[in-house]
Amino acid sequence: MTDHAVSTTTRQVLLVVVFAVQLVLMLPSLVAHPHGPAAWFAYCLLTAVLGIVAGHVATGTPTPPLLAVVPLAASVLVTTALPAGASLDDPDWGFGLVGWYLLLVLVERPKALVVALGVHICLSIAWFAHAGNGDVGTAGVVILSGTSFQVGVLVITRVLHRDARLAAEAAAEHDAARTREELARQREQDLKAGFEGQLGALLPLLADLADEQVSVADPTTRLRCSVAAVQLRRLFAENDDVPDPLLHELTACVDVAERRGVVVSLAVSGTATPVPTEVRRELVAPMAQALAVAHGRAKVSLLRTADEVRVAVVADAPETLPAPGRPVAVTVETSVHGGLVRSEARWRTA
Amino acid sequence: MADGVTAVLVDDHPVVRAGVAHWLSTADVHLVASGEDPEVAWTGPGAAADVVVLDLHLNSVTPATAELRRLVEDGRRVIVYSMRSDDEIALQCLEIGALSYLTKAEGADHLVQAVKAAARGQSYTPPALAGALAGDRSETRPALSPRETEVLVEWFQSESKEFVAQRLNITLSTVNSHLERIRVKYAAIGRQAPTKAALVARAIQDGLIGLDDL
CATH class of the missing domain: 3.30.565.10 (Histidine kinase-like ATPase, C-terminal domain)
Incomplete structure (x- = not known):
């Protein structure tokens, strides 16, 4: 599998994952708790990003990295719109989802992704600290479970990329060796044929x-x-x-x-x-x-x-x-x- | 000494001196002096010899062209006798004014003919030299007629003038006069030398070549 094929598959898989997370995990959480219009607006923003990335995956063009600004903006909206004490708890439907979105948009740019995830997490922690009355234990579990999954996916992607590159190099080397072998064989055959042709009367x-x-x-x-x-x-x-x-x-x-x-x-x-x-x-x-x-x-x-x-x-x-x-x-x-x-x-x- | 030709030999190998002395004596040429030092051609009996046979490589890697030039400028008739069949050196020796250039691979016959021709002030072109002239690519080379070129090449290839005459359907003397004309054309180019001037003057007098051909 080439580097390009790995990228395409990764994006397709992430697209499905993000879609599932948004629809199956987060929508019920959004509906179950009382949320203001800002939360719904953020949800729509993220859905739009999903649509844009799906379009890019379908046409096979790279996702513009600047699109990461949208999930970050959604992160701000979602976090600030949460009722006091709900941050990084059950009603915080946006924390995990924004992380997945950042992964979806920036999966090809690991450094930018780490920075964006950092910003997102710091923002959530800051808001959590600002509200001051949340459960630290629950918050820790939410942050750890959410981000470890996403970082895990990132690491797997990078490993896959590296393996694909090594495999491609090995294949190229093998091909080159085959070509050299074939050329040497051909040359020897030509020489032999030439000799036979020149042996004349012998x-x-x-x-x-x-x-x-x-x-x-x-x-x-x-x-x-x-x-x-x-x-x-x-x-x-x-x-x-x-x-x-x-x-x-x-x-x-x-x-x-x-x-x-x-x-x-x-x-x-x-x-x-x-x-x-x-x-x-x-x-x-x-x-x-x-x-x-x-x-x-x-x-x-x-x-x-x-x-x-x-x-x-x-x-x-x-x-x-x-x-x-x-x-x-x-x-x-x-x-x-x-x-x-x-x-x-x-x-x-x- | 029926025709009274005298020669002096400058060569650093005693065996060559002995061999040449023998070859020349069987052909009525008297070798009056020989030695490894070019001075034998300037002092004693050697100074008056008709022909100087000069080995080009006297105990040294550099050819004795300076010695050749000194002899030629004094009006001496010189035959260069070399172990090397190097076209460039051969042509250079002709340009200086040697009447013939012989390689030591060429036998007694060519040496005797060259000495006798030189005694008359004439050139002699052995086959190897003919090859050098035919392969001459220098810009200053004289224009040869197709027939002259063909004679040169055939003589180089066969080493037999009779064979050349038969091949080209001409007489032996025509073969010789073609070779002579070629040498006169070569004598007319490059630096001046008494022997070269004499060669050209003689050829014009004998009607072998016209002024227009030069």
Whole structure:
């Protein structure tokens, strides 16, 4: 239950309580004892307040705190209109009722309520003392029973409010934790899906090897293995947190080729520029393919000019390179001259 | 000493000095002096050598650009020989007036060609330097034609002029003259140096480049 719901319910309950107290408890007391017109006027004033608060509760708007002036005025009227010695005794129908009214109007403002109740009680006690002939014992019981009830209700309301707030905070914290958990799960799934998508030639190759449909003795299979090795090595490098990711991925591919015995030279020119991951994949792919099938020597170069990033490879390699997929963002050009394969991927930064 | 080219080498590593001496001797270039102190290029037989091969990092982290400037201002033909493939330093050395910038990762062939070209007062652009020129983003860089840029990039990528010639369907000498024109354009910018002025004057005399191109 939220703070707002607690407030609404409290006001509704108080409204019913006040209505019941006014009609069932106080009206008979008012009728049973002889009272002047001032008492009846006060009764009407309080009934009007009941009507106004009921209106505010019905529309869900907050009760204006200044309305508390009316019950206080009624308190003055009722108390001063009482016959001598009747104060804080049976005929004092107004003492308890005004307290309930103050509670009804000021339940959301505990400090103001305590002050208003204090004023009301002090006024009654003062009038009691002024008349001088009342029974102190009865008066004490009336004050204690009336106010303790009202203060009790106030305390319960505050406790309910606090609990509602704590519950709301706990719920919010729980929701936030759920969201974080969901995000982490989603991210992991995305990463996994991305990996599966990028694994390319690897999964079919592993399946073929497991099913013994291909043999590593076959040069074609070995070629597929080296292509998959370069792809995998590049994929591992892709998510590393490094200042120059493109160069990092190129170096990773060069590393795999060198392990295979290819003599690779890597030349870099120009300063690092940010390249999106998708574009990096496409830029590196043709060169990775060429390195995977290269034998002997290869030269890899990375050139970054003001408006272009160019990754090129010139290698001793079979004339037919495996297709590197269909690039979207980059232009790939592959050609063969004098036994050397040259493959270049270009990406315009601007 | 068939063509009588002499060179002096300033490098702080004995093994580099021995290696370079061997490479040059097999290519008919006489290394008349070598040492770790730049003074070998100013005194004794080194003072008269045609070409100075200067290591840019002599026992220090700061590049010896001041030494390069002193040699260039004296009219010496200098090849910078560095272990670092740093584009910015390479371009700075060209701006000062070095005829070539070679990284130690580049082999004997490039060093010999650079020394021979320098002895004739000509520039030599090895692949790494071509890459630095192609990636040059400085505001003062000269305007290169699309063909010149393509030659630079292809040479950087393949390290083979024959391959560049085949790729672009031009002759080997056209590849070389494109590279030469690019270097002349670079020589025409920045501070004045005798070697740079000679490079430009020669190119205009040979009809390699017109005044309008500069």
